Amino acid sequence: MNLNDLFAIPRQRTPDKLALETTAVDGSPVQLTYAQLFDAAKRLAAGLQSRGLQKGDRVAFYLANRPEFVIAYLAVIRLGAIMVPINLRYRRLEIGHILRDSEPRLLLSGRAQLAILDQVDEADKGSLEDVLLVEELDAWMADPTALVPPVVEADDLALIMYTSGTTGRSKGAMLTHNNVLATVTGLLAAWAWEPDDALLLTLPLFHTHGLVVGLHCALAAGATTLLRPKFETEAVLRDLRSGHPTLFFGVPTLYVRLLDALERLSPEERDFSAMRLFCSGSAPLAAETHQSFTRLTGHQILERYGMTETGMNLSNPYAGPRVPGSVGTPLPGVAMRMVDPATFADIAPGEEGLLLVRGSNVFAAYWRAPEKTAESSVHDELGRRWFITGDLARQDPASGYVTLLGRSHELIISGGFNIYPREIEELLESWPGVAEAAVVGRPHPQWGEVPVAYLVCEEERSEIDEAGLRAYCRARLASFKAPHAFLYVDKLPRNAMGKVQKHLLRDE
Numbered sequence: 050m051n052l053n054d055l056f057a058i059p060r061q062r063t064p065d066k067l068a069l070e071t072t073a074v075d076g077s078p079v080q081l082t083y084a085q086l087f088d089a090a091k092r093l094a095a096g097l098q099s100r101g102l103q104k105g106d107r108v109a110f111y112l113a114n115r116p117e118f119v120i121a122y123l124a125v126i127r128l129g130a131i132m133v134p135i136n137l138r139y140r141r142l143e144i145g146h147i148l149r150d151s152e153p154r155l156l157l158s159g160r161a162q163l164a165i166l167d168q169v170d171e172a173d174k175g176s177l178e179d180v181l182l183v184e185e186l187d188a189w190m191a192d193p194t195a196l197v198p199p200v201v202e203a204d205d206l207a208l209i210m211y212t213s214g215t216t217g218r219s220k221g222a223m224l225t226h227n228n229v230l231a232t233v234t235g236l237l238a239a240w241a242w243e244p245d246d247a248l249l250l251t252l253p254l255f256h257t258h259g260l261v262v263g264l265h266c267a268l269a270a271g272a273t274t275l276l277r278p279k280f281e282t283e284a285v286l287r288d289l290r291s292g293h294p295t296l297f298f299g300v301p302t303l304y305v306r307l308l309d310a311l312e313r314l315s316p317e318e319r320d321f322s323a324m325r326l327f328c329s330g331s332a333p334l335a336a337e338t339h340q341s342f343t344r345l346t347g348h349q350i351l352e353r354y355g356m357t358e359t360g361m362n363l364s365n366p367y368a369g370p371r372v373p374g375s376v377g378t379p380l381p382g383v384a385m386r387m388v389d390p391a392t393f394a395d396i397a398p399g400e401e402g403l404l405l406v407r408g409s410n411v412f413a414a415y416w417r418a419p420e421k422t423a424e425s426s427v428h429d430e431l432g433r434r435w436f437i438t439g440d441l442a443r444q445d446p447a448s449g450y451v452t453l454l455g456r457s458h459e460l461i462i463s464g465g466f467n468i469y470p471r472e473i474e475e476l477l478e479s480w481p482g483v484a485e486a487a488v489v490g491r492p493h494p495q496w497g498e499v500p501v502a503y504l505v506c507e508e509e510r511s512e513i514d515e516a517g518l519r520a521y522c523r524a525r526l527a528s529f530k531a532p533h534a535f536l537y538v539d540k541l542p543r544n545a546m547g548k549v550q551k552h553l554l555r556d557e
C-alpha cells in the first residue's frame with residue numbers, strides 16, 4: 050500500500066465531504082471537498098508529468114500553509130516524486146544547503162517568497178528547472194485523463210525532510226510511503242480518529258507535526274482540515290468556540306499563549322465543549338501548563354513524542370490517564386528500548402538512559418549520507434536495527450510511561466554526575482515569577498561542567514527573589530544540580546516549532 054491508496058479510501062467513500070477549509074494567498078476563503086481536492090491534484094499531476102516530472106524526482110516546497118501546498122503535495126506523491134519541504138524561516142544559506150543537497154527539479158513557492166529566494170546562490174539552485182508560483186499554478190494544470198500514474202511501491206520515497214540541524218549541517222531524512230503510513234495508521238487507531246473530526250491546524254506544513262501528524266491523519270481519516278496560515282491566539286479561540294473543530298494540535302509555546310488569554314476569559318468564553326482532543330508535542334510541555342489548561346478548559350492535553358526521522362513514537366493514551374510531564378507509552382507498531390548512552394547496553398527498569406526505537410515508522414536513511422545513517426542506529430544480537438533517538442528518558446517500571454529528560458548532547462556531566470536539564474527547568478518554572486527556564490552546561494575547571502540557568506521572568510514580576518530561589522533549589526535537588534548562576538533574558542531562542550535552541554544560549 051502507498052499513501053495514494055490510503056487517501057483513495059475517503060476520496061471514494063465520501064467525495065462530497067469537506068476535506069479542506071482554508072484561505073487563498075489573496076485572503077479569500079477556500080473550501081474543497083475530497084473530490085475537488087483530489088481532482089485538482091490529479092490535474093496538476095497530469096500537468097507536471099507532461100512537463101517531464103518523473104518518479105524519484107524531488108520537488109522542493111518553500112511555502113506557507115496554503116491550499117496549493119496540499120494540492121501540489123498530493124500531485125507529487127501521485128507521480129511517485131518526492132516532496133522536500135523547506136522551513137519558511139530559513140534564509141539564504143539554509144535554503145541553499147537544502148537545494149544543493151537534494152537537487153530538486155522544481156521548487157514550489159509564492160510571490161511573497163521571491164525576494165528571499167533571489168538571494169540564494171545560483172550555484173545552489175543549479176538543479177532547478179522551474180519555480181512554480183502558487184499564484185500561477187493553474188497554468189501548470191492539464192487534462193487529468195492524460196495522466197499515466199506510475200507504480201508507486203510502499204518502499205518508494207514520499208518525503209525528504211531536513212532535520213533542524215542543531216548539531217551541524219541539517220540532514221535529509223528519507224521517508225518512504227510505508228514509513229509515513231506506519232505513523233498515520235498508528236495514530237488513527239490510538240487517537241480514535243473519525244470521519245466527523247475537524248482538525249484545527251495552525252502548525253506549519255513544512256514540519257512533521259503539521260504535515261504527517263496533522264494533514265496526513267486528517268486526510269486518511271476522511272476528516273476536515275481547517276488549515277490556518279499561522280497561529281493567532283484570538284482567531285484560534287474563535288475557532289475553538291465555534292463548535293466546528295474537534296481536534297487541535299499544538300506545540301507547548303502555543304499552549305502557553307492560549308493559557309495567557311484563557312486566564313482573562315469567562316467560563317462561557319472558554320467553553321470548548323465541541324472539542325474532543327488537544328494534543329501537544331515537538332517540545333516538552335511543562336506539567337504546570339498541562340494542569341492549568343485542564344483547570345481552565347476541563348480538557349486534558351494529550352502529549353506525544355516523535356521526530357522527523359521516525360514520525361510518532363510514543364503517546365499518552367486516548368482513553369486512560371494522560372500524565373503531565375510524561376509522553377506515555379509506545380504507539381502501535383513501535384518498539385522501544387532504554388540503554389546506557391555510552392555502551393548501548395540495556396539498563397535496569399526505571400533507570401535514566403538513552404531511548405532507542407524500532408518500527409516501520411523509522412526512516413530509511415539520510416539522503417546521500419551513508420556514514421550519518423550508519424551512526425544513527427545500532428543493531429541487536431538478532432541483527433535488528435534500533436534508531437538512536439538522542440533523547441534521554443526514564444521509563445516508569447510499573448506503568449511503562451516514559452518521561453523525557455532532554456537531548457543527549459544537552460546532558461550536563463558535573464564531577465562525573467549526570468544532570469538532566471529538564472528536571473531543573475521544571476523546578477525553576479514552579480518558582481513564582483519565573484515564566485520559563487533553560488538550563489545549560491558551562492565549562493568549569495574543577496567539575497568539568499556546571500549547570501547555569503537562563504530565566505525569563507513573568508511580566509508583572511520583573512523581580513525574582515534569587516536568594517529564595519537558590520534555597521528552593523538546594524532544598525529539592527542534589528547540590529551538584531543546583532544552578533551556579535541565574536542569567537536573565539527577555540526570551541529564549543526558539544525554532545519554528547517552539548523548541549529552545551540551547552546551542553545559541555551556550556554560544557552567547
Ligand code: AMP
Pocket residue numbers: 212213257329330331332333334352353354355356357358376438439440453455456546
Ligand atoms: P523534530 O525532528 O524537529 O520533530 O524534533 C524531534 C525532537 O523533538 C525529539 O527528538 C525530542 O527531542 C523533541 N520532542 C518531540 N516531542 C517531544 C515532547 N513531547 N517532549 C519533549 N521533547 C519532544
